[in-house]
Amino acid sequence: MNRRYIIVGAAVVAVGFLALYAASPVLAFQGLRSAAEKGDRDKLEKLVDFPSVRDSLKSQLTVAFNKRMSADPEMQSNPFAGIALMMIPAMVNTAIDAYVTPDGMANIVKGQKPKAAADPASPPPPAEKPKTSYGYTDLDTFKVTIDSADTAPMDLVMRRQGFFTWQMKRIDLPADLLEGDPK
Structure with missing residues (x-):
């Protein structure tokens, strides 16, 4: 009978471990949201890899601006377009x-x-809570999509930093924002 209790106990521990492992990114995002609502800067610093987020946004925006400038017929005939293209990274940074x-x-x-x-000045709170959806993209990457009336939907990409710890590494801007009509 003791053997049965050991097997059941081990199974319960294994299921609990797997459930916590699978739920850990949702819990990490809830911690991120809670820190944001409370204004807890220290917790935000721990949950967000700011250099990585900045680098991902800089590269996305630089590529988008360069594509828009290159596709704009007025810029193609403008003699100062080259100077503008060189200044884009500095402005984006x-x-x-x-x-x-x-x-x-x-x-x-x-x-x-x-x-x-x-x-x-702090912006006023949104009229309604933003919609969030999330899911794994692989075992170590988790994507949270935030969609609110005030902003275009954005994907926050979190990466596993151990068994149960997650950190936001990237923000993926919406394709329509990056590839939109330059007019």
Whole structure:
């Protein structure tokens, strides 16, 4: 009879471990959302890899601006287009560095538009809570889509940092925002 209890106990522990392993990214996102709502900058710093998020946004926006400039017929005939293309990365870097901060990240998670670090005015809360959907893309990558009335849907990409720990590594901007009509 003791053997049966050991087997049942081991099975319960294994199922609990697997359930916690599978639910850990949802719990991490809930922690991220809670930190955003409470304004807990220290927790946000731990849950978001800010250099990685900044780099991913900088590359996405630089590519999108370059495509738009190259596709714009007015820019193709403009003698200063080359100078503008060279200035795009510097402008994107400055903008991303100003907006991808703990406060800006808190606004994104709450479904609001991010604000620059120097902007003291806090945006009003959205009329309704943003819709979130999520799922694994592989065992170590989890994607949370935030869709609110104030912003276009964005994908927050989280990566596993151990068995149960997750950190946001990237924000994928919507394709229609990146590939939109330059007019």
